[in-house]
Amino acid sequence: MSQKTLDALKAKFGDAITATESQHGDEVAYVRRDKLTEVATWLRDDRAMAFDMPVFVTCIDLLDWRPIKAPGQPSSTRPEWDPTGAGATPRFEVCWQLRSLAHRHRLRLKVAVAESDLKVPSLTPLWQAFGWQERETFDMYGIEFQGHHDLRRIYLYDEFIGHPLRKDYPKEKRQPLVRRSDLLGDH
Amino acid sequence: MLELVTTKLEDVANWGRKFSLFSYPFVTACCGMEFMSVAAPKYDIARFGAEFPRFSPRQSDLLMIVGTITEKQGPALKRIYDQMTEPKWVIAFGVCASTGGFYQNYHAMPGADQVIPVDVYIPGCPPRPEQVLDALILLQDRVARKDGHSQLRLKREKIVLQQARAIEDD
Ligand code: SF4
Numbered sequence: 001m002s003q004k005t006l007d008a009l010k011a012k013f014g015d016a017i018t019a020t021e022s023q024h025g026d027e028v029a030y031v032r033r034d035k036l037t038e039v040a041t042w043l044r045d046d047r048a049m050a051f052d053m054p055v056f057v058t059c060i061d062l063l064d065w066r067p068i069k070a071p072g073q074p075s076s077t078r079p080e081w082d083p084t085g086a087g088a089t090p091r092f093e094v095c096w097q098l099r100s101l102a103h104r105h106r107l108r109l110k111v112a113v114a115e116s117d118l119k120v121p122s123l124t125p126l127w128q129a130f131g132w133q134e135r136e137t138f139d140m141y142g143i144e145f146q147g148h149h150d151l152r153r154i155y156l157y158d159e160f161i162g163h164p165l166r167k168d169y170p171k172e173k174r175q176p177l178v179r180r181s182d183l184l185g186d187h
Numbered sequence: 188m189l190e191l192v193t194t195k196l197e198d199v200a201n202w203g204r205k206f207s208l209f210s211y212p213f214v215t216a217c218c219g220m221e222f223m224s225v226a227a228p229k230y231d232i233a234r235f236g237a238e239f240p241r242f243s244p245r246q247s248d249l250l251m252i253v254g255t256i257t258e259k260q261g262p263a264l265k266r267i268y269d270q271m272t273e274p275k276w277v278i279a280f281g282v283c284a285s286t287g288g289f290y291q292n293y294h295a296m297p298g299a300d301q302v303i304p305v306d307v308y309i310p311g312c313p314p315r316p317e318q319v320l321d322a323l324i325l326l327q328d329r330v331a332r333k334d335g336h337s338q339l340r341l342k343r344e345k346i347v348l349q350q351a352r353a354i355e356d357d
Contacts, residue, residue: 155259155294156259156294157258157259164292164293164294169293171291171292171293172291172292172293173293174258174293174294174296174297175258175293176258176261176296176301177258177259177261177262178261178262178265178302179261179301179302180300180301180302180303180304
């Protein structure tokens with residue numbers, strides 16, 4: 001069922017879809033960043049697609065990513081993960097999970113993002129319910145969703161520096177707002 | 188002579204306080220379930236005179252920190268403590284409130300005592316209701332002994348004030 005979705009996407013958008021994969025019944029399409037809004041609008045509005053339910057947005061940090069070694073395979077033959085054909089593993093993958101309640105199929109859109117350029121188009125104008133989750137992804141990974149109406153931190157406080165779910169954020173680094181004055185030693 | 192009367196008066200007051208703790212439950216996480224259990228008839232915290240949860244810090248003198256405290260909540264916790272009536276006591280309910288528990292990361296505060304002084308810590312994730320009652324009894328002893336954090340602080344402040352007066356009088 002959903003393989004049809006991928007095929008239709010590839011037929012319609014050609015090389016705007018840089019890669020596709022299917023795993024355990026989940027279909028994933030890697031979309032070029034500048035084509036994302038166009039692809040998503042079509043997915044929402046086309047009668048045969050009708051993705052009417054936004055499920056989640058999140059981000060994957062691929063810092064130091066290494067493919068899992070298949071049994072019996074020497075590690076040197078492992079390919080670089082390169083869904084966009086850019087020649088290197090991207091630092092981040094932002095993904096939007098969509099579902100069609102009408103047709104009962106699902107699709108995940110992914111956009112590869114480099115650390116030096118964290119901008120991606122926001123899909124909140126298309127599906128309102130992505131609003132808070134895009135804010136969360138911004139909060140935790142620092143992805144800038146362009147076109148989001150209210151891109152602020154949602155869980156953390158404004159004083160927080162950095163983005164804690166990035167793999168290079170020190171695991172135990174706290175950024176306290178208050179401490180007892182006698183602990184700070186200014187008593 | 189006057190000294191003796193005031194000390195005795197304070198003892199009586201503390202005896203009253205220890206059996207009429209008005210608690211403010213600052214419930215943030217899963218330990219809240221166990222708090223409900225302690226407050227409900229089976230374990231019945233009312234037997235120890237602490238049955239009234241006041242949902243206003245201004246009417247309470249026992250702060251029960253029940254659950255994980257995040258760094259973001261720190262200012263709110265401090266403010267609530269500051270608003271409570273003197274003298275006041277604090278119980279950290281569960282390992283999260285005592286030490287941060289198993290959270291060792293960017294968001295969880297390593298114990299509520301980073302922000303306010305805590306009188307009694309209850310270990311457990313979550314603690315058994317019996318442990319909570321035990322902690323309450325420990326706290327009652329502390330109230331009667333007059334060595335809760337806020338009692339000691341009030342005493343220190345009083346001494347400082349007396350010394351300042353004595354210097355003025357000279
Ligand atoms: S101590 Fe355990 S039960 Fe209590 S708030 Fe923490 S994780 Fe939850």
